[in-house]
Amino acid sequence: MGFIDGIKTRAKNDIKTIVLPESYDMRVIEAASKIEKEGVAKVILIGDPEDIAKSAAGYDLTGVEIVNPETFAGLDDFIVHFYELRKRKGMTLNDARRILTSNFLFFGVMMVKMGYADGMVGGCTTPTANLLRPSLQILKTAPDSKLVSAFFVLDVPNCEYGADGVFIFSDAGLNQNPNSEELAHIAYDSAKTFEALIGKKPITAMLSHSTMGSASHPDVDKVQNAVEFAHKEYPELLVDGEFQLDAAIVPEVGQQKAPGNEIAGHANVLIFPDLDAGNIGYKLVQRLAKAEAYGPITQGLAGPVNDLSRGCSADDIVGVVAITAVQAQMAK
Numbered sequence: 319m320g321f322i323d324g325i326k327t328r329a330k331n332d333i334k335t336i337v338l339p340e341s342y343d344m345r346v347i348e349a350a351s352k353i354e355k356e357g358v359a360k361v362i363l364i365g366d367p368e369d370i371a372k373s374a375a376g377y378d379l380t381g382v383e384i385v386n387p388e389t390f391a392g393l394d395d396f397i398v399h400f401y402e403l404r405k406r407k408g409m410t411l412n413d414a415r416r417i418l419t420s421n422f423l424f425f426g427v428m429m430v431k432m433g434y435a436d437g438m439v440g441g442c443t444t445p446t447a448n449l450l451r452p453s454l455q456i457l458k459t460a461p462d463s464k465l466v467s468a469f470f471v472l473d474v475p476n477c478e479y480g481a482d483g484v485f486i487f488s489d490a491g492l493n494q495n496p497n498s499e500e501l502a503h504i505a506y507d508s509a510k511t512f513e514a515l516i517g518k519k520p521i522t523a524m525l526s527h528s529t530m531g532s533a534s535h536p537d538v539d540k541v542q543n544a545v546e547f548a549h550k551e552y553p554e555l556l557v558d559g560e561f562q563l564d565a566a567i568v569p570e571v572g573q574q575k576a577p578g579n580e581i582a583g584h585a586n587v588l589i590f591p592d593l594d595a596g597n598i599g600y601k602l603v604q605r606l607a608k609a610e611a612y613g614p615i616t617q618g619l620a621g622p623v624n625d626l627s628r629g630c631s632a633d634d635i636v637g638v639v640a641i642t643a644v645q646a647q648m649a650k
C-alpha cells in the first residue's frame with residue numbers, strides 16, 4: 319500500500335473532525351465531498367450556508383457541517399478566549415470580535431483550540447505566513463518541542479532511494495533561516511514525525527553544498543555545528559552530515575564522498591539548511607519528478623493545523639486532511 323493510502327486507512331479507523339476554512343474555493347468543496355464520501359474525516363466548512371450551497375451546486379456535501387461565524391452560538395466565548403490569549407500583545411475585545419468574524423483562518427484555529435474540531439487544513443488561497451500566524455499565536459508550540467517547523471512528505475514514483483521513494487523534506491515551509499540549534503531541533507522533530515507517519519526507521523541527513531568538509535564557508539559551518547549539536551542533544555537520533563543531496567540519498571555517491579558512513583546514501587529525512595533550499599527543493603521534486611507532495615505539514619505545534627500550497631489540487635487537500643486526522647489521533 320502506498321504512503322497516502324496507508325494514511326487514509328489509519329484516518330478511517332478513528333474518524334476525526336477537520337475544519338476547512340476556505341469554503342469559497344472550489345477545490346475545497348470538491349475535497350470536502352471526497353473526504354466525506356471516502357470516510358477519511360468529518361468535515362466542517364466555514365462560511366454562509368446559502369453561499370456555500372450556491373457555489374457547491376453539483377457536489378454532494380451530505381455529512382458536511384457548515385458553521386457561520388456570524389451566527390455561531392459559541393462566538394462570544396471564542397472572542398473572550400482569543401482576547402485573553404492576545405491581550406498582552408495589545409488586542410482588545412473589539413479587535414477579537416472583528417478578527418474572528420472576518421478572518422475564517424483565525425476562526426478555524428479557534429475551533430481547534432476550543433475543541434469543536436480536531437484539526438484544520440487551509441492555505442490553498444492563502445500565503446503560508448497568513449495561514450501559520452493564527453496557529454502560532456493561538457495554539458503555540460507544543461510542550462515537548464522547541465519550535466514549530468513545517469515539512470513535506472514527498473512520494474516519488476519509481477524511486478529506489480529513501481523509504482521506497484518516500485521522504486520527509488524539512489523545513490520547507492516555515493523557518494526562513496534556522497540557526498544550528500534550530501536545525502538540530504528540526505531534525506529531531508522530523509525524524510520522530512517520519513517514524514510516526516511513515517512507520518519506518520528515520521535516517522536523517524543534514525544537507526549542504528558540502529560533504530564532510532569538502533567546502534569551506536560560514537553556511538557549511540552552520541550545518542556542521544547543527545550536526546554536532548544534534549549528536550550531543552539527541553544521541554539516540556540516527557543523524558549525520560554535512561552531506562550534499564547526492565551523498566545523502568545515492569548509496570554509491572555516499573560511499574565515494576563519505577566512505578564508511580552508515581547514513582550516507584541511505585537518508586530518508588532530509589534537513590535543508592534554510593527555507594530557500596527546502597521550498598525550492600520540494601517544488602523541484604514535485605514538478606520534475608512528478609512526486610506527490612503533501613504539506614506543508616506542521617510539527618511541534620500544540621494542535622494539528624496544516625497548510626497547503628496555493629498550487630494544490632483537491633486530491634492534495636484530501637491527502638493533507640488524512641495526515642491531519644492521523645496527527646489528531648496521535649495527539650490524544
Ligand SMILES: CC(C)(COP(=O)(O)OP(=O)(O)OC[C@H]1O[C@@H](n2cnc3c(N)ncnc32)[C@H](O)[C@@H]1OP(=O)(O)O)[C@@H](O)C(=O)NCCC(=O)NCCS
Nearest residue numbers: 446447450451454455459465466467490491492493597614
Ligand atoms: C510563520 C511566520 C509568519 C512567523 O513570523 P513572525 O514574524 O515570527 O510572525 P509573528 O511575529 O506574527 O509571530 C507570531 C507568533 O508566532 C511565534 N513564532 C514564530 N515563529 C515560530 C516558530 N518557528 N516556532 C514557534 N513559534 C513561532 C512568535 O513567537 C509569535 O508569538 P507571539 O505573538 O505569541 O509572541 C514567518 O516565519 C514566515 O513568514 N515564514 C515563512 C513562511 C513562508 O512564506 N513559507 C514559504 C511558502 S511554504
Ligand SMILES: CC(=O)OP(=O)(O)O
Nearest residue numbers: 445614626627628629
Ligand atoms: C508551501 C508553499 O510553497 O506554499 P505556496 O505555494 O502557497 O507559497
